[in-house]
Amino acid sequence: EIVLTQSPGTLSLSPGERATLSCRASQSVSSSYLAWYQQKPGQAPRLLISGASSRATGIPDRFSGSGSGTDFTLTISRLEPEDFAVYYCQQYGSSPLTFGQGTKVEIK
Amino acid sequence: QITLKESGPTLVKPTQTLTLTCTFSGFSLNTSGVGVGWIRQPPGKALEWLALIYWDDDKRYSPSLKSRLTITKDTSKNQVVLTMTNMDPVDTATHYCGHTSNGWFDPWGQGTLVTVSS
Numbered sequence: 226e227i228v229l230t231q232s233p234g235t236l237s238l239s240p241g242e243r244a245t246l247s248c249r250a251s252q253s254v255s256s257s258y259l260a261w262y263q264q265k266p267g268q269a270p271r272l273l274i275s276g277a278s279s280r281a282t283g284i285p286d287r288f289s290g291s292g293s294g295t296d297f298t299l300t301i302s303r304l305e306p307e308d309f310a311v312y313y314c315q316q317y318g319s320s321p322l323t324f325g326q327g328t329k330v331e332i333k
Numbered sequence: 334q335i336t337l338k339e340s341g342p343t344l345v346k347p348t349q350t351l352t353l354t355c356t357f358s359g360f361s362l363n364t365s366g367v368g369v370g371w372i373r374q375p376p377g378k379a380l381e382w383l384a385l386i387y388w389d390d391d392k393r394y395s396p397s398l399k400s401r402l403t404i405t406k407d408t409s410k411n412q413v414v415l416t417m418t419n420m421d422p423v424d425t426a427t428h429y430c431g432h433t434s435n436g437w438f439d440p441w442g443q444g445t446l447v448t449v450s451s
Contacts (some may be wrong), residue, residue, distance in 0.1 A: 227390055259439035262380075269429055270380065272439035281439060308450065317436025321395050322370070322382040 227252055227316050229325035238332040240318055244301040246315035246328045253294045258318035261299045264327075265310045273312075274299065304330070335359035337369070337430050337442035344448050351447060355413040355430030362388050362408045367420050368433045371404065373426040374444075381426075385433065386413055388448040422449045 228251040237297050238244055248259065257277035262270035272281040274290035277297055287302040301308055314325040341353035353371070360367055366440045366445045370385040385403040394402050413430060427446045430440030 258436055262438075269441035270438075271441075271443050272437060275390065275435070275437045275439075315380075315382075320393055322385070322393075322436065324372075324380040324382065326379045 226284075226321055226326070227254065227319060227323050229316060231312075231325035231327060235329045235331060237331050238304055239333045240306055240317050242304050244299075244304055244330055246299040246301075246312055246330075248292075248297040248299070248325050250292050250297070250316060254297075254316045255318035257293050258316060259290075260315045260317065261288075261315045262315065263308075263310050264313065265294050270313060275278055275279070276294040277332075279301045283331060302328075306332075335398055335432050336442055337440065338443045339426075339428055339430050339445040341446055341447065343446060344450065346451050347421055347449060349420050351415075351417045351420050351424075353415045353417075353428055353430075353447070354446065355415070355442060357411050357413070357430075357432065360432060362386075362406050362411070362413070366434050369406070370431050370433055371415045372429045372431060372438065372440055372441075373415075373424075374429070375423075375426045378426075383417075383428075384415060408440060421450045425449045 230249045232247045259277045261274040264270040275291045278290045311327045311329045337357040368387040371383040386404045403420045406413045427444040429444045431441040
């Protein structure tokens with residue numbers, strides 16, 4: 226089973242700042258089969274990124290994903306008020322599917 | 334437009350079996366490559382994948398819960414059903430179903446909270 230470790234646990238930033246979230250895998254994620262989701266309180270997760278770097282339909286271009294192998298990054302170039310939420314990574318390169326424990330982006 | 338909605342009991346007793354139904358629209362589980370998965374989230378905690386069923390009836394389960402889970406589909410009703418046996422209070426969680434065609438989930442249902450308590 227691939228264990229995904231997200232860091233930091235909480236990121237305290239101000240609107241307009243850049244957010245950099247990390248997702249590290251315990252073994253290589255094949256073909257960069259890694260997704261990122263955003264979850265706001267009381268809502269279901271929403272897909273942001275698949276294939277490590279492909280934005281989902283309707284996702285603003287301030288969200289970008291990068292990485293390969295065991296190290297992946299989600300970057301939010303300039304935080305908007307609606308971006309403060311919890312972010313999860315998920316690998317789908319091997320079974321079982323696994324999620325990271327999440328990074329909370331909170332307003333500083 | 335793809336939509337999914339979870340339904341089932343909000344409260345179950347310890348040792349009981351939980352049955353959840355995901356009713357979807359906007360796609361068919363007869364289409365090659367398409368699947369529906371279940372994911373749960375205990376209050377204040379992270380997401381945990383439970384099970385996945387594909388158009389060809391291929392079924393995948395979380396190894397840690399495999400002995401307790403069964404996933405089935407009814408393509409005529411556009412439904413996927415998940416059963417989880419021997420429920421325990423630690424199984425209290427919001428349960429989501431999600432559409433997949435490549436391994437990621439998009440979109441998700443709104444989720445349904447299941448509380449396990451006597």
